[in-house]
Amino acid sequence: MEQVLLLNATFEPLKVIDWKRAIRLLTLGKVEVLEEYDRDIHSVTFAIKLPAVLRLFRYVRYRKKHIKFSRANIYARDNFKCQYCGRRFESQDLTFDHVVPKRYGGKTEWTNIVTSCYMCNGKKGARPLKEAGFNLLKKPIKPDWVPFLMITIGVRPVPESWRDYMYWNLELKDS
Numbered sequence: 001m002e003q004v005l006l007l008n009a010t011f012e013p014l015k016v017i018d019w020k021r022a023i024r025l026l027t028l029g030k031v032e033v034l035e036e037y038d039r040d041i042h043s044v045t046f047a048i049k050l051p052a053v054l055r056l057f058r059y060v061r062y063r064k065k066h067i068k069f070s071r072a073n074i075y076a077r078d079n080f081k082c083q084y085c086g087r088r089f090e091s092q093d094l095t096f097d098h099v100v101p102k103r104y105g106g107k108t109e110w111t112n113i114v115t116s117c118y119m120c121n122g123k124k125g126a127r128p129l130k131e132a133g134f135n136l137l138k139k140p141i142k143p144d145w146v147p148f149l150m151i152t153i154g155v156r157p158v159p160e161s162w163r164d165y166m167y168w169n170l171e172l173k174d175s
Helices: 019-028 072-079 118-124 150-153 160-165
Strands: 003-008 013-018 031-042 049-056 094-098 112-118
Touching: 003 019, 003 160, 013 019, 013 031, 019 031, 019 049, 031 160, 072 094, 072 112, 094 118, 112 118
Parallel strands: 003 049
Antiparallel strands: 003 013, 031 049, 094 112
């Protein structure tokens, strides 16, 4: 079944939820449907269109400091680019690397882990950047944005019904 984009009351993307949770929120009267898929959900007493985009009636504050440290969120933060060679890859062709190797006291945390392709990771090995002759494209930081929406974009195609509600990092040009 399809996934559903959940927006805050201010129309900001909050998270992607499964269709069952979307139906629960809808029946509890906590959301409004902005977009629908072409599929129907049937129960014994009623049938409704499967929601694609929902908006909460009440504003929900989320804490930015609780961003989960995960491989997928590291890839999203680094835009699925190897931070050494700058090439973009699919998630299955990426790994992560400790900028300061563990044997030199490097920790597994946001500020010491970067996305790396397998080739660059193998060349760098467990050596410091200078010794390996590598430079970083950008300094690794803890993101202050919610990276899971970027993961959705990077891993699978975004449903057409979500496109008007997503923020795109594109420059608009006059035609």
